[in-house]
Amino acid sequence: MxxxxxxxxxxxxxxxxxxxxxxxxxxxxxxxxxxxxxxxxxxxxxxxxxxxxxxxxxxxxxxxxxxxxxxxxxxxxxxxxxxxxxxxxxxxxxxxxxxxxxxxxxxxxxxxxxxxxxxxxxxxxxxxxxxxxxxxxxxxxxTGTARAAEVAPPDAAGALVVRFPSLTRREAEVLALIGDGLSNAEIARTLFVSVATVKTHINAIFAKLAVRDRSQAIALVRS
CATH class of the missing domain: 3.40.50.2300 (Response regulator)
Structure with missing residues (x-):
């Protein structure tokens, strides 16, 4: 300006x-x-x-x-x-x-x-x-919450964006936490969003990566 x-x-x-x-x-x-x-x-x-x-x-x-x-x-x-x-x-x-x-x-x-x-x-x-x-x-x-920084390394989502460029940054963050075995509720608390928002991201992730369920998503992350 x-x-x-x-x-x-x-x-x-x-x-x-x-x-x-x-x-x-x-x-x-x-x-x-x-x-x-x-x-x-x-x-x-x-x-x-x-x-x-x-x-x-x-x-x-x-x-x-x-x-x-x-x-x-x-x-x-x-x-x-x-x-x-x-x-x-x-x-x-x-x-x-x-x-x-x-x-x-x-x-x-x-x-x-x-x-x-x-x-x-x-x-x-x-x-x-x-x-x-x-x-x-x-x-x-x-001051009362440190878990978000401990669950997934800061570069985990960035690495997934590189591997799967169709994902948004937030979808990559959700996928990284799925790979760490977190439930929807745990992901919501970690990212400070609602469970409904997490489910929306997961549906988008499954569609973009052509996986049917959580187990396939975890296998893809860990491959």
Whole structure:
């Protein structure tokens, strides 16, 4: 961004009334330009690719594709777009899942206009910003959880991406943990995502690698 350029922002939220409100609030700011809206995670990814906004304001609970997975895909497909989560959820799983997916900021929907504007400007300039209560939960969760770093070596997923280039990074992470013998629930806890999200990744992995079940997937990883 140049010093005189406005910050180009896109908004993704499945509730039209919230989208409209955010567009209105952001549109009143002289240094911000709203360049698009999306009603679900899949639309958010397509919008990021097409419009290349500086900041994508992303809800977490959306149809078709949840916000965390959409964030991961945006980071792959439009790496110059910073994702700022704006959601009603402030539980450890939601927060850490979004941050692991690549979100640069995390606010809850009770944030005021000034806090929202400051967060957009911060992530657009390359900074990370968290609501105070979110920051406290992150510190608490990280100081009490070390298992994710212990279960699969950091390069395990990277090696699987090289071996199986059709996989996304997150699918490779799930496959690596399947290879380590973890259950769906254990994988969900390790990656800070829901069990439903893990099942979605596993279905995609099986389809892409043409395996029928977990045993074949494990054999493929260990071959």
């Amino acid at each position: 140049t010093g005189d350029a406005r910050i180009r922002v896109a908004v993704a939220d499945d509730q039209a009334i919230i989208r409209d409100g955010l567009v209105t609030v952001l549109g009143l700011l002289p240094d911000i330009e709203v360049v698009g809206e999306a009603a679900d995670g899949e639309e958010a990814v397509a919008l990021a690719v097409a419009a290349r906004p500086d900041v994508l304001l992303m809800d977490l609970r959306m149809p078709v594709l949840d916000g965390a997975e959409a964030t991961a895909r945006v980071r792959q497909a439009a790496p110059d777009t910073a994702v700022l989560i704006l959601t009603t959820y402030a539980d450890d799983e939601s927060i850490l899942g979004a941050l692991r997916a690549g979100a640069r900021g995390y606010l809850t929907k009770d944030a005021g206009r000034a806090e929202l504007a400051a967060a957009v400007r911060a992530v657009a300039s390359g900074q990370t910003t968290l609501a105070p209560e979110v920051g406290a939960r992150v510190i608490g969760a990280l």
